Amino acid sequence: MRALFSSLRDGKGFDISLIAIAMVFLILFSGAPLVYNAIMSFQEVDIFNLGTFIRPWVGLDNYRSLFADPSTLPIFWNTVVFVFSSIAGQFIVGFGLALFFTLKFPGAAYLRGLFLVSWVMPGLVVGAIWNWILSGDFGILNHFLKSVGFISENIFWRSDINYSLWAVIIANIWLGTAFNMILLSVGLAAIPRDVYEAAELDGATAIQRFRTITLPMMRATIGAVVSLGLIFTLQQFDLFAAITSGGPANSSNVAQYKAWEMSFREYDFARGATISVLMIVVVMIASVIYVRSTKQEVRG
Amino acid sequence: MGNKLKLMLGGLLLSTAIMASPTLAEDVTITVWSLDDENQPAYNYAKEFSEMDNGIQIEYREIQFDDVVSESMRAFATGKSPDIIAVDNPEHALFAGRGAFLDITDKIAASSVIHADNYFAGPLNSVSWEGKLFGVPKATNTIALYYNKDLYKKAGIDAAPETWAELVDTARKLNDPANNVYGLAFSAKASEEGTFQFLPWAQMAGGGYDNINVEGAVKALDIWKTILDEKLASPDTLTRGQWDSTGTFNAGNAAMVISGPWELNRMLEEAKFDWGVALLPVPEVGSARSSAMGDFNWAIFSNSKHPDEAFKALEYFASQDDRLFPEFGQLPARSDIALPPTGIALKDAALKVFQEQLKYAQARGPHPEWPKISKAIQDAIQTALTGGATSKEALDQAAAKIETILK
Numbered sequence: 108m109r110a111l112f113s114s115l116r117d118g119k120g121f122d123i124s125l126i127a128i129a130m131v132f133l134i135l136f137s138g139a140p141l142v143y144n145a146i147m148s149f150q151e152v153d154i155f156n157l158g159t160f161i162r163p164w165v166g167l168d169n170y171r172s173l174f175a176d177p178s179t180l181p182i183f184w185n186t187v188v189f190v191f192s193s194i195a196g197q198f199i200v201g202f203g204l205a206l207f208f209t210l211k212f213p214g215a216a217y218l219r220g221l222f223l224v225s226w227v228m229p230g231l232v233v234g235a236i237w238n239w240i241l242s243g244d245f246g247i248l249n250h251f252l253k254s255v256g257f258i259s260e261n262i263f264w265r266s267d268i269n270y271s272l273w274a275v276i277i278a279n280i281w282l283g284t285a286f287n288m289i290l291l292s293v294g295l296a297a298i299p300r301d302v303y304e305a306a307e308l309d310g311a312t313a314i315q316r317f318r319t320i321t322l323p324m325m326r327a328t329i330g331a332v333v334s335l336g337l338i339f340t341l342q343q344f345d346l347f348a349a350i351t352s353g354g355p356a357n358s359s360n361v362a363q364y365k366a367w368e369m370s371f372r373e374y375d376f377a378r379g380a381t382i383s384v385l386m387i388v389v390v391m392i393a394s395v396i397y398v399r400s401t402k403q404e405v406r407g
Numbered sequence: 408m409g410n411k412l413k414l415m416l417g418g419l420l421l422s423t424a425i426m427a428s429p430t431l432a433e434d435v436t437i438t439v440w441s442l443d444d445e446n447q448p449a450y451n452y453a454k455e456f457s458e459m460d461n462g463i464q465i466e467y468r469e470i471q472f473d474d475v476v477s478e479s480m481r482a483f484a485t486g487k488s489p490d491i492i493a494v495d496n497p498e499h500a501l502f503a504g505r506g507a508f509l510d511i512t513d514k515i516a517a518s519s520v521i522h523a524d525n526y527f528a529g530p531l532n533s534v535s536w537e538g539k540l541f542g543v544p545k546a547t548n549t550i551a552l553y554y555n556k557d558l559y560k561k562a563g564i565d566a567a568p569e570t571w572a573e574l575v576d577t578a579r580k581l582n583d584p585a586n587n588v589y590g591l592a593f594s595a596k597a598s599e600e601g602t603f604q605f606l607p608w609a610q611m612a613g614g615g616y617d618n619i620n621v622e623g624a625v626k627a628l629d630i631w632k633t634i635l636d637e638k639l640a641s642p643d644t645l646t647r648g649q650w651d652s653t654g655t656f657n658a659g660n661a662a663m664v665i666s667g668p669w670e671l672n673r674m675l676e677e678a679k680f681d682w683g684v685a686l687l688p689v690p691e692v693g694s695a696r697s698s699a700m701g702d703f704n705w706a707i708f709s710n711s712k713h714p715d716e717a718f719k720a721l722e723y724f725a726s727q728d729d730r731l732f733p734e735f736g737q738l739p740a741r742s743d744i745a746l747p748p749t750g751i752a753l754k755d756a757a758l759k760v761f762q763e764q765l766k767y768a769q770a771r772g773p774h775p776e777w778p779k780i781s782k783a784i785q786d787a788i789q790t791a792l793t794g795g796a797t798s799k800e801a802l803d804q805a806a807a808k809i810e811t812i813l814k
Contacts, residue, residue: 154477155505158484178786243643244587244660263642268793271646354597355645356789371477373778374501 141387147380154374169381178357185272186341186361189279193343194336196280201287201332208288209295219292226285234349237278241265241350268358271351275359278346283339287332294328295321327401334397341386362386435716436464440479441493442472442703448546448727448735449493456723463716476501483507483708490711491720493545493703496533497599497771497781502706503534503541504775509707509714511721512540520722529700530740533770542706543721544740546731548667549698549768550604551760552688553653553674555581556681558588558662567685571608571630574663574688578639581662590639592652592661595631597789600648602771602781603699604665605631605788610697610769612690616780617813619787620802623690628791628798635792645792667701668738668761671754684757686764700768702740738765776812783808 114120148169150162173179208219225233240248243263252258264274298321306316322329344363347353353360353368360368362382370379443449453467468489470478476498482488483502494502502508515521521543523531530544552574554567562581568574578590594600605627609615612623634640640661644652649666656664657677665687674682687698705724707717728739732746738761746762748755774780787805791798 154480154501155484155507158481244641244655266642266645266647268795351646352597354789356597356786356793356795358793373782374476374480375779 144380144387145384147377148384150377152376152380154376157376165377169377173378173381178360182357182360182365183362185357185359186363189272189276189343189361190337190340192273192276193279193283193340194333196276197283197287197336198329198332200280200284202291204284204288205291205295208292219288222285222288224285225282226289228282230282230343230345231349233278233282234346237274237281237346238265238350241274241277243267265351266355268355271355271359275343275346275350278350279340279343282346283336286339287336290332290335291325291328294325297328298324330397330400334393337393338390341390434462434464435713436466437491437711437713437717437720438466438468438489439491439493439720440468440470440475440489442470442475443493444469446735448731448737449724452724452727453720455727456720459723461719463713463719465720479708480507483710486710488708488710490713490717491705491707493705494542496530496544496700496702496704497773497777499533499542499704499706500536500773500775501777503536503773506709508541509709509711510539510541511543511707511718514714514718515540515543518718518722521725525741525743527740527742527765527768529765529768529770530702530704533700533773534704534706536773536775542704543725545703545705545724546737547740547765547768548669548701548738549761549764550607550649550665550667550687550701551698551764552663552665552685553656553670553757554663554683554685555656555659555661555678556683558659558680567683568688569685570688570692570694571627571690575630575633575639578634578663579637582637582639584638587660589641589655589661590663591634592640592656592664593644593666594647594649594652595635595644595788595792596646596648597785598648599781601785601788603701604649605784606771607687607698607769611687611694613695615769616772616774616784616809618806619784619809620799620806625798625802626690628788628802631788632792632798645789668758671757672736675751675754682753684760686760696764696767698764698768700765700770702737738762742766774813779812780809783812 111120115124149164149166151165151168152162156162204219204222208215240246241264243249243261243266246261246264248264249258249261252262262270264270302320302324303316306320311319341363344367347359347361347364351359353364363386366379366382366386368379369382370376439449439453441449441453445451450467450469453465456463457465472495475492475494479488479492479494479502488507499508515523523540526544527547529549530547531540534540534542534544552567558581559565559567564577564580568577574591580590581588582590594604606616608627608631609619609621609624612621612627614621614624614627618624635642635644641647641655650670652661653664653666653670653674654677655661656666657674659678659680686696689696705721707714707721711717728741729744731737731739732744733749738746746758749758771777771781783805786808787801790796790804791801795801796804
């Protein structure tokens with residue numbers, strides 16, 4: 108008994124109990140819902156048997172009917188476009204801003220802090236504001252583009268099937284850029300200055316320094332930013348609800364919004380779960396890549 | 408932990424006991440869920456009913472519009488549903504068809520307060536399922552055509568359009584892009600609102616949700632497409648709801664709008680011009696009229712422990728229907744209640760038209776799978792209007808989808 112206690116206080120038992128606490132938490136709040144969700148995707152679930160666990164088992168029927176639906180593939184393609192464009196946009200603008208703010212000009216720190224305002228705002232508020240900006244008839248974006256002569260006719264960002272997805276992407280880039288910038292700034296600050304000084308003395312140009320010092324030293328940060336970006340964009344729901352509702356004609360619909368529509372608009376919870384399962388698979392693949400890419404990282 | 412829980416429960420019981428102290432021991436408590444707040448009817452009726460000396464207390468819970476179905480379904484599935492609920496009319500059959508609502512046909516037949524004959528056909532149909540009555544209409548609304556009389560005068564038009572062709576023609580005449588004025592505003596949004604606005608057109612032309620691809624419905628969708636293609640209505644019609652569309656009319660940026668009586672108060676306040684309301688245009692002169700029907704219904708859950716007391720509460724609610732309009736600005740779903748004039752000329756004239764239009768209002772469905780049927784119709788509207796398919800192809804697809812649902 109005493110051996111057990113001492114092991115619990117200081118020894119293997121202590122390690123195990125620490126891990127156990129984390130594991131129980133994970134299993135209870137992440138594992139169980141995931142499994143529950145996966146089981147639901149093999150059942151027929153409507154709003155009346157939602158409260159029970161025993162429901163008709165339909166095997167792969169939900170998956171079959173999902174892929175038989177002609178709107179499914181375009182929606183998945185939209186999701187890919189949305190995720191890649193959003194991450195690329197957020198990353199490039201965020202990285203640019205982060206580099207910009209490494210220049211020590213007066214007020215740099217305050218300005219950088221101000222950029223976080225966009226990250227603090229709730230998605231629905233951001234969506235409502237972009238809704239006005241992107242409005243076809245009276246939107247300020249159209250007004251701006253017209254007055255600088257880029258366009259002669261109003262673009263109906265929310266209602267033109269060629270633009271609707273991009274309307275949400277633009278808003279999402281704006282929303283996520285600040286977060287990217289802050290994380291990348293932290294990464295940049297961690298690179299020792301003397302490495303740059305040495306390279307400068309050796310005659311390396313700014314571009315060479317960026318390619319051979321900044322980028323390699325930032326690998327782990329970039330990996331984290333991109334992975335988190337993937338998770339945040341796949342979670343992005345509010346902007347769709349606020350700006351286009353996935354329309355018109357599903358042209359701006361993405362997997363996560365479709366899953367919600369299935370569950371809470373058509374009350375077909377099983378098919379909503381089916382889409383979620385497919386999304387979980389994608390996120391899992393991404394997180395495996397992320398974990399592996401940061402495993403061999405060497406901190407300077 | 409166990410002790411703590413007991414303590415908490417004890418405290419809870421005590422506090423309920425204190426709160427419920429004016430209640431007599433033999434009083435029955437029933438629960439009512441509705442989306443009405445303290446300025447709307449249900450909240451007040453429930454309070455008045457509780458204050459009456461009838462041995463029945465009502466516990467009222469206000470519930471958000473978006474949560475009505477999911478909350479009450481969950482409550483029903485776990486046996487904790489309220490006794491009475493107010494539910495949006497196209498979703499009534501979702502519950503009734505699955506046995507979640509109590510069949511009150513016999514209770515209504517025996518009632519001296521609620522008479523089925525007094526209700527408009529549309530609302531009454533929405534509480535029916537397989538020939539039985541599963542509720543009582545709470546209020547009703549419909550859509551008609553609002554038009555800007557000042558713009559009409561300017562364009563030299565003296566009467567509102569009566570047919571679809573006239574509507575398009577009038578919209579063309581009123582359309583004035585240079586001054587940011589569209590001929591017409593309506594909603595073709597991919598939500599229940601889109602279905603709500605389109606179905607009347609299909610019904611006037613001999614279609615309906617169960618034969619959505621009839622020639623007349625195809626023609627209706629073609630006309631919608633013409634209106635959008637010629638930019639007689641804002642392209643944002645595809646993503647904008649009725650409330651926002653009507654906002655553009657109030658601001659003078661649309662000469663006509665298709666919307667309902669819920670806009671009247673806002674329009675009186677916002678619109679700085681003379682306006683009127685006309686019945687929805689019909690396909691040809693002399694065609695049958697039709698319109699949409701909105702608003703909520705009362706129903707009693709089938710697992711209610713106090714169905715008789717709950718019905719008494721419904722009787723009280725129904726007996727107050729004559730207050731709906733003067734006090735709360737809502738239209739009663741009954742033909743036997745005369746709406747008193749408000750003294751505001753624009754409003755009184757509009758009400759007359761809406762009451763006339765209500766006679767032709769048709770329920771959506773009723774069908775337990777309504778959300779799916781509605782989705783198929785929305786998809787067809789949006790596909791056709793964005794050029795993804797012709798109106799015929801899109802509606803054929805919808806009809807095929809609906810057929811598998813109806814089977």
